[in-house]
Amino acid sequence: MMSRRVVCLLASLACANANMHSSGSCPCVHQGSHLTPAIYDNYPEKKPAGCVTSGAGTACTEFPGKYKAMKAIKLYGTTCAAWDQMPDTPWYSYCEIKNWNNPPDWKHNDYNWCQQPWCYVDSACTGDKVASSVFKGSSVAFYSYKSCGGAANCYTGIAWEKTFTWPTGCPYNPHGGTGAAASYKVHAAGNCACLYQGKKLDTSLYTNYPSEDPAGCVASSTVTCKKSPGMYKNMASIQWYGTTCAAWDQMPATPWYSYCPAGSEWCNYDFNWCQEPWCYVSASCSSKVATSVFKGQTAVAYYSYATCLNTPNCYSNIAWESAPVNIPAKCPFDTKDTMWQTAKLCPAWVAKPTTQTSHARVAAVAGFAMILALATSLI
Numbered sequence: 001m002m003s004r005r006v007v008c009l010l011a012s013l014a015c016a017n018a019n020m021h022s023s024g025s026c027p028c029v030h031q032g033s034h035l036t037p038a039i040y041d042n043y044p045e046k047k048p049a050g051c052v053t054s055g056a057g058t059a060c061t062e063f064p065g066k067y068k069a070m071k072a073i074k075l076y077g078t079t080c081a082a083w084d085q086m087p088d089t090p091w092y093s094y095c096e097i098k099n100w101n102n103p104p105d106w107k108h109n110d111y112n113w114c115q116q117p118w119c120y121v122d123s124a125c126t127g128d129k130v131a132s133s134v135f136k137g138s139s140v141a142f143y144s145y146k147s148c149g150g151a152a153n154c155y156t157g158i159a160w161e162k163t164f165t166w167p168t169g170c171p172y173n174p175h176g177g178t179g180a181a182a183s184y185k186v187h188a189a190g191n192c193a194c195l196y197q198g199k200k201l202d203t204s205l206y207t208n209y210p211s212e213d214p215a216g217c218v219a220s221s222t223v224t225c226k227k228s229p230g231m232y233k234n235m236a237s238i239q240w241y242g243t244t245c246a247a248w249d250q251m252p253a254t255p256w257y258s259y260c261p262a263g264s265e266w267c268n269y270d271f272n273w274c275q276e277p278w279c280y281v282s283a284s285c286s287s288k289v290a291t292s293v294f295k296g297q298t299a300v301a302y303y304s305y306a307t308c309l310n311t312p313n314c315y316s317n318i319a320w321e322s323a324p325v326n327i328p329a330k331c332p333f334d335t336k337d338t339m340w341q342t343a344k345l346c347p348a349w350v351a352k353p354t355t356q357t358s359h360a361r362v363a364a365v366a367g368f369a370m371i372l373a374l375a376t377s378l379i
Contacts, residue, residue: 026128026147028119028341030078032250032262034236035140040068045137067134072240077120077140080148080277080341081246082186085114085198088239090134097198106184109164112171113155115185117148117245119341130156149174149186149309149339174309186245187279192287192307194279195300196243202299206233211296227295241293242280242300245308249274250343255293267346269324272332273315275342277308289316309338 047062067073072088084091095114097103104111120140121129128146130153135141145153151169158164173184183189187197210227212218217225225231232238236253249256260274280300281288287306294300305311312328330337332346 026121026125026144026341028077028079028147029122029140030120031247031341031343032252032260033078034074034252035076035078037068039135039138039140040073041065043135043138044133047136062133062136075237075240075251076134077118077143079247079251080117080119082115082117082197082244086240086244087198087200095198107171107173107182109154109158109166109171110160112184113159116145116150116154116172117186117340118143118145118150119147121147128153146339147341186277186308188307192281192285192304194244194307195281197279199243200239201241201243205294205297205300206230206235206238209294209296210292213295227292232293242278242303245277245279247275247277247342265350265352266342266344267332267334267348267350268352269321269332269349270319270352272346272349273313273319275344276305276311276314276333277340278303278305278311279308281307287313289313309340311338311340 042064044062044064044066046060046064048058048060051058051060051063053060053063067090070076070088070090072086073090076083076089083089085095086092087096095104095111104114106112106115118130120132121142121144123129123139123142125142125144128144129142130144132141132143145155150172152167154166154170154172158166158170171184173182174186175183175188177183177189181189183193185193185197187194207230209229210231212225212229213227214223214225217223218228232255235241235255237248237251238254241248241254248254249260251257260271264271264274266272266275280291281302281304283298283302285302285304285307287304288302289304291301291303305313305315312330312333314328314331314333317326318324318331332349334342334344334346336345
């Protein structure tokens with residue numbers, strides 16, 4: 001009988017929730033998957049009761065499918081991220097930077113919550129869940145800031161209140177510092193700030209890059225391209241990829257999701273990096289790591305794990321290496337390092353099951369055709 005892990009490797013979409021979340025009382029219930037149409041088509045519930053969406057009668061302020069047309073709705077709340085500052089999400093209008101020369105004061109009580117990462121959690125979770133109105137009545141009726149590294153909820157009873165008391169841990173400023181050294185964001189301030197926080201990637205990045213590899217392969221009828229311009233442009237999540245701190249490579253419809261199939265042994269050298277948050281940073285960032293996703297341009301040539309709550313780099317010189325070297329002390333990474341929800345707790349490195357083939361080799365064999373098939377199936 002084919003093992004469960006091999007099934008997950010070959011049909012990762014069907015196993016999107018396999019082996020996920022044993023790391024805490026309030027895990028992200030949709031980590032490694034998208035929200036389903038059953039949620040965003042059928043919720044939130046109508047409000048007020050008896051209201052109508054057209055014609056005579058009391059107009060609804062809330063109604064089923066209210067947010068279904070938003071482009072990023074499948075991603076919203078699935079894993080830890082500062083979702084409300086991400087374009088094309090339900091509450092973005094409250095956190096939008098309308099003037100980039102004069103952005104909101106993120107330490108202000110009306111805006112600080114915008115920068116807090118959160119994810120949807122199960123209704124059975126106790127202690128740190130917050131009721132959500134976005135899909136009220138559905139299975140994602142609660143979310144949590146504490147599941148994503150927050151010391152406290154800096155929103156409830158604080159935002160838009162004339163009188164309030166900051167709880168311990170608020171305003172949210174996880175990297176500390178004051179003045180220009182304080183970001184009041186999930187990422188560090190200065191040279192290591194997330195380049196696209198509050199934005200989408202420039203369209204030119206995913207339509208014109210990466211550069212073809214090998215050279216001339218696009219025009220050739222005999223040479224298969226390993227990389228080609230626009231190879232990721234049809235992926236449903238590409239516009240937001242790497243814009244803020246999130247475990248992007250565990251997220252469906254992203255360039256490296258095929259290397260992080262659901263059900264992987266997340267505590268293994270080849271897969272632990274998959275559950276780490278990161279974002280694109282400038283070339284001057286001291287913790288930068290080179291990326292090949294959009295190779296050929298310089299705008300997003302680097303990313304950083306460390307800028308996201310000081311997450312260790314458990315990828316470089318570790319993944320797919322026969323003899324990993326210079327391993328940071330905090331690797332393998334898990335929730336206990338930064339209180340950022342991960343798919344699994346990893347107190348120590350775990351050997352990869354013999355039934356689980358290294359996806360690096362699988363990808364090398366399947367090549368570009370596999371990536372296109374994955375992208376098509378997720379849209």
